[in-house]
Amino acid sequence: MRVLVTNDDGIHAPGLACLERVAAQVGNDVWTVAPETDQSGVAHSMSLNDPLRLREVGKQRFAVRGTPTDCVLMAVRHVLPEPPDLILSGFNKGQNLAEDITYSGTVAAAIEGTILGITSIALSQAYSFAPDIQPPYETAEALAPDLIRTLADLDVPAETLININFPNRAPGAVEGVRVTRQGRRNIDFLTIDKRSDGRGNPYYWLTYNGRPPQPDVGTDLEAVRAGFVSVTPLSIDMTDHACKAKVSEALGLDPDR
Ligand code: MN
Secondary structure, X not given: OEEEEEOOOOOOOHHHXXXXXXXXXXXXXXXXXXXXXXXXXXXXXXXOOOOOOEEEEEOOEEEEOOOHHXXXXXXXXXXXXXXXXXXXXXXXXXXXXXXHHHHOHHHHHHHHHHHOOOEEEEEEEOOOOOOOOOOOHHHXXXXXXXXXXXXXXXXXXXXXXXXXXXXXXXXXHOOEEEEOEOOOOOOOOEEEEEEEOOOOOEEEEEEEOOOOOOOOOOEHHHHHHOOEEEEEEEEOOOOOHHHHHHHHHHOOOOOOO
16 A cells, blocks of 8 residues: 655654654555645645745655645655555644644645545644643554554545544553544634743734633544544535525525525
């Protein structure tokens, strides 16, 4: 099986090296195409106004000066001799749960893979976000191979990607695996931190509010907090099918055409 590994944390990220080791367990032809620099938070953006610089950094390893989406496009359309059978994006430094999915470059790489018709899985390792603390990537590395083998063999719909999050626990302390739905935080989790530079001028930094949400039962947030691996099938069809009739009615249109 030919496997493409990518991420949004960049070619030098420790989580990428862990996922490359996992990919070598599940596939026999592993390629890595990852961003030159940390692209966390860029979501599904692509570079339309800048050139994409490609740099070979090792055997079947490449860095692209671009976004995770650029990396997948470069890999599939240019770098690999044949399209991959599977795309793995991660292991992201930090969880990608609930609203995170809409900001995540890690998930976006899997979205791009799905659009290109390739089975794609995003993988993220939760951690405390405390300074000088590294995520417990050994947890993701220990538990990912079996999950990936099972999910790669599954004939998921063409619109579907899989989002996996590993809890902030040692491998032996993980409670199990739960299939979940995308959660929603019930707090304002992103805030603006006003700071001062060396000359007293203000600047602003987006920061995560430390207050924990109270997640609904069955969500990715709840599972990871309770120490489970969360596996969420996501659809690239973002239509709110249940709301179509209501919008049609408001516009005086037939909802069935
Ligand atoms: Mn990231």
